[in-house]
Amino acid sequence: MVPALIEKAMAEAEIVSQALVFGSDRPYNVAILVPNWEKLQAYGVEHTGGEVTGLSTPEEIGKPSSSSSSSTCISG
Numbered sequence: 001m002v003p004a005l006i007e008k009a010m011a012e013a014e015i016v017s018q019a020l021v022f023g024s025d026r027p028y029n030v031a032i033l034v035p036n037w038e039k040l041q042a043y044g045v046e047h048t049g050g051e052v053t054g055l056s057t058p059e060e061i062g063k064p065s066s067s068s069s070s071s072t073c074i075s076g
Contacts, residue, residue: 001029002024003021003022003023003024003029004021006021006029006031007019007020007021007031010031010033014036014039014043015035015036015039015040015043016033016034016035016036017034017035017036017037018033018034019031019032019033019034020032020033037058
């Protein structure tokens with residue numbers, strides 16, 4: 001599929017604030033998404049029966065866990 005069409009479809013989702021898709025003339029596409037935190041939390045509450053009390057803040061994402069001494073790296 002053409003990256004621009006995928007990007008447009010992803011950006012139209014209510015829980016996505018921004019989308020970037022690249023991979024033209026490549027065997028696969030890659031997407032970078034920025035969530036709409038308010039809509040994402042509302043979606044979580046709606047789909048879990050209201051048991052979601054909060055989401056990680058952007059500042060918390062990527063911080064190493066206090067119980068973990070090693071980092072994880074995913075490579076292809």
